[in-house]
Amino acid sequence: ITIMAAAARFFVRGAHPKLSFSGVCASAQRSLGAGLLKLSPSCASRTKTHKRHAAHFTFQPDPVPTQYGPTQKMNLFQSVTSALDNTLASDPTAVIFGxxxxxxxVFRCTVGLRDKYGKDRVFNTPLCEQGIVGFGIGVAVxxxxxxxEIQxxxxxxxxxxxxxxEAAKYRYRSGNMFDCGNLTIRAPWGCVGHGSLYHSQSPEAFFAHCPGLKIVIPRGPVxxxxxxxxxxxxxxxxxxxxxxxxxxAAVEQVPVDAYTIPLSQAEVLQEGSDVTLVAWGxxxxxxxxxxxxxxEKLGVSCEVIDLQTILPWDIDTVCKSVAKTGRLLISHEAPVTGGFAAEISSTVQEECFxxxxxxxxxxxxxxxxxxxxxxxxxxxxKWKCLEAIKKMINY
Amino acid sequence: KLKMLTNISNVLRACAQRHKCDTFKLDEAPATQVVMTRDEGLQYYRIMQTMRRMELKADQLYKQKIIRGFCHLYDGQEACAVGIEAAINLSDHLITAYRAHGYTYTRGGTVKEIMAELTGRRGGIAKGKGGSMHMYTKHFYGGNGIVGAQVPLGAGVALACKYQGKNELCVCLYGDGAANQGQIFETYNMAALWKLPVIFICENNRYGMGTSVERAAASTDYYKRGEFIPGLRIDGMDVLCVREATRFAADHCRSGKGPILMELQTYRYHGHSMSDPGVSYRTREEIQEVRSKSDPISLLKDRMLSNNMASVEELKEIDIEVRKEIEDASQFATTDPEPPLEELCNHIYSNNPAIEVRGTNPWSKLKSVS
Known part of the structure; x- marks a missing residue:
């Protein structure tokens, strides 16, 4: 049933000839970003005339935070820029490269930072990801x-x-004498509606298998x-x-000053009593x-948890919720086999059997x-997820 | 007699004729006439002899199954480490791959700490948690297990040197095998582009594991493979050649001209690691020939003796002292206790307070602190 529904929706969208190629058509990996930049004005204008095919989600902004001082309207890339700006201003050793x-x-996350802080602090690297990270470890150590930044x-x-x-094991293998804790790697992640094989992946689970790393994924600008x-x-x-x-797509009121949100703490976004829904990003x-x-449709009350930190993850919050609801649905874009949902599922069944x-x-x-x-x-x-909830309720 | 010799040689000093050195994209070359004082000579001799004896002891302990796992020995290549260190400062930075025992020693580690690390004991230089491939001291970034992976790190460290303006540099070592890794070329490019004070040193010991350089590399002129980076090729068995070339390279870096590449032609007597007997891809005669004609320790010894810079007795005395130090260290390394079980989980993350680490089942929880 689910597949039929999806197929029906696909055919509806397929009626518009341009839809599946809207936005960016570049296939070469390096030109995609440039394509995004150049095309964005026309994309915007097209949105006004043609309704671009509906995204599979609707962004729901957080309430305006009050505890961190004055806020400003920012989208997600601007909030990243703002964080980097705060860091470069307060930490004279901070450097950004990629x-x-x-x-x-390509996604405008570092706009203006070179001009503001100098080309010795914000600089381009050649196209060499392995070199960039190795170099970053050296700078950090x-x-x-x-x-x-990995593009x-x-x-x-x-x-x-x-x-x-190198990075994950440096502290351990040197008996705490050396570490590269000062290293942060940023990378654009996840589906984008038209990214295809090499601009859509969610590789968090690969890294989740590696003690020593932390993996973090936010849901919005704040x-x-x-x-x-x-x-x-x-x-x-x-x-x-x-x-x-x-x-x-995500716009919120974001505090202008620097502030931190603790890692390894999941956030309960909505309380509920029947099913726990865990996701991120x-x-x-x-x-x-x-x-x-x-x-609305089933009268089922769901508790929604944003995991936020994939490694080390907040077992307590998730297990407490499941102990209350008795049902757990985990959802991520990465393939199901060996995905991080498997780890969560395994741990929860051990703790909450x-x-x-x-x-x-x-x-x-x-x-x-x-x-x-x-x-x-x-x-x-949402249809696949709703179907899964129905099955769990009727089990 | 001994005293006289001291007096004479302190005044005399020795002039050593250096081998010719090949250069690439350089207008000048390292000096061919060099001066070595008696004190320097004795010091180099002692360090090289210590490294040699330490490796031979490690070989023995390995065969007794006291040292386990992967173990790569440095004997034969001693002149490289000693020559390099003689030309840079301890405040300069150094990073190498997994053949790290010698550099750990020249960078300030003690024989005791190194041997105890090899046997995985509490008093090891990395608390017994690193083992043969992972040893560290101040300004010595290891001790890296993946072929070639330390090279970009070295460039990052060099950026910090440049950025902080302390006139320091980073010596970044790799072997002829790693020279074919892609990330080496990525690093050449970055280092040259940003004029980083890094000396890339390829210790060419003729075999990348069991493959000879001719069978592995399209060009075995490793000193030319930086293309836009000037290079030097020198005899890596002669400590004075290495010292003079490194001095030249360090001056090049410190004057702000960016990276420079050195190829040290050297030889390892042991196999690639302890699991490689080292005779299936080269002949015993080849090893014997290197030992008899260009052993770094014999070269220095002969040079000192023929220039009347030291007596046979005095060198023998050093040998005896070295042997004793190695024996003591070996004793320590075999009797020091192993790290406690709590160490298993420590240093995974920087954390305070301690975090819990899940064991093989949900009930066995361990603590991790850093």
Whole structure:
């Protein structure tokens, strides 16, 4: 049934000839970012005339935070810029480097920082991810605050060795004499509606298998700034994945001054009594909608938890919630097999076995490479999640 | 007699004729006439001899199964480490791969700490948690297990040197095997682009594991492979050649001209690691020939003796002292207790208070502190 529904929706959208290619059509990896930049004005104008096909989620902004001082309207990339700006201003050892970051980066996250802080602090690297991360580890171990950008999370794999073998183990293998805790790696992450195989991936689970790293993914601008500043000041190497579909789509009132949001703490966004929904990044907004649908259509009360830090993750908050609701649904865009949902599921069944009313459910991406035209089928959308809730309730 | 010799040689000093050194994209070359004082000579001799004896002891302990795991020995290459260190300062920075025992010693580690690290004991230089490949001291960044992965790190460290304006530099070592890794070229590019004070040193010991350089590299002129980075090729078995070339390279870096590349032609007597007997891809005669004709310790010894800079007895005395130090260290390394079980989980993260680490089942929880 689910697939039929998705197919029907696909055909409806397919009636518009341009839709599946809207936005960016570049296939070469390096031209995508440039394409985004150049095309964005026309994209915007097209949005006004043609209704771009509906995203699989609706961004739901956080309430305006009051505890961190004056706020300003920012989208997600601007809130990242603001965090980096605060860091460069307060920490004279902080340097930012990556492909095209001096020009503002393909997603505009570092706009204006080179001009403000100098080209010796915000500089471009060649296209060499492994080199960038290794270099970053060196900069960090020498005592500076190193903020490296990998242009897309999909390009992080050449640096996998440096991250997993060098960065993550430096402290352990040197008996605490050396570490690269000053290193933060930022990378745009997740689906974007048209990214296809190499601009859409969610590789958090690969790194979650590696003690020594921290992995953080925000759901919106306010969280992005607070969590990024936490990553930068944290004394461990952190990977900060930024949901790229939210860069422009997510707008909130974000505090102008620096503030931190603690790592390894999940946030309960909505309390409920029947089913616990756990997700992170973009998927949170899907989950919030699912929670509303479940309430309206099924009369089911859902508790929504944003995990925020994937490693080390907040077992307590999740297990406490499941102990209360007895049901757990975990959803992420990455393929289901070996995804981080598997780890959560395994831990929860160990801790909450007698509380469970139904098998833990995972609604994730399919075990395929991230598809191009089939993205709408692949995405764990609200309908698939709602279906899973129905099954759990009727179990 | 001994006293006289001291007096004479302090005044005399020795002039050593250096081998010719190949250069690449350089207008000048290192000096060919160098001066070595008696004190320097004795010091180099003692350090090299200590490194040699330490490795031979490690070989023995390994064969007794007291040292386990991966263990890569440095004997044969001693002149590289000693020559390099003689030309830079301890405040300069150094990073190498997994053949790290020698550099750990020249960078300030003690034989005791190194041997205890090899046997995985509490008194080891990395608390017994690193083992053969992972040893560290101040300004010595290890001790890195992945072939070539330390090279970009070295460039990062060099950036810090430049940024802080302390006129320090980073010596970044790798082998002829690692020279073919992609990240080496990424690093050449970054280092040259940003004029980083880094000396790339390829210790060419002729074999990347079991593959000879000719079979692994399209060009075995490793000193030319930086393309836009000037290079030097020198005899890595002669401590004075290495010292003079490193001095030249360090001056180059400190004057702000950016990176420079050195290829040290050297040889390892042991196999790649302890699990490689080292005779299936080269002949015993080849090893024997290097030992008899260009052993770094014999070269220095002969040079000192023929120039009347030291007597046979006095060098023998050093040998005896060294042997004793190694024996004491070995004794320590085999009797020092192993690190306590609590250490298993420590230093995973920087954390305060301690975090819990899950064991093999949800009930066995361990604490991790840093």
């Amino acid at each position: 492909e095209d970051v001096a020009f503002g980066g 020498a005592g500076a605050t190193a903020i490296a 897309f999370a999909d390009y992080i794999y050449p640096a996998f060795d440096q991250i997993v073998n 969280q992005a700034k607070g969590l990024l500043l936490s990553c930068i000041s944290d004394k461990n190497p952190c990977i900060f994945f930024e949901p790229k579909i939210l860069y422009r 973009t998927q949170i907004h899907v989950m919030k909608e699912v929670a509303n649908m479940a309430q 007698l509380n469970l009313e139904a098998p833990i459910s995972r609604v994730c991406g399919y075990d395929t490479p991230f598809p191009h035209i089939f993205e709408p089928f692949y995405i764990p959308d």
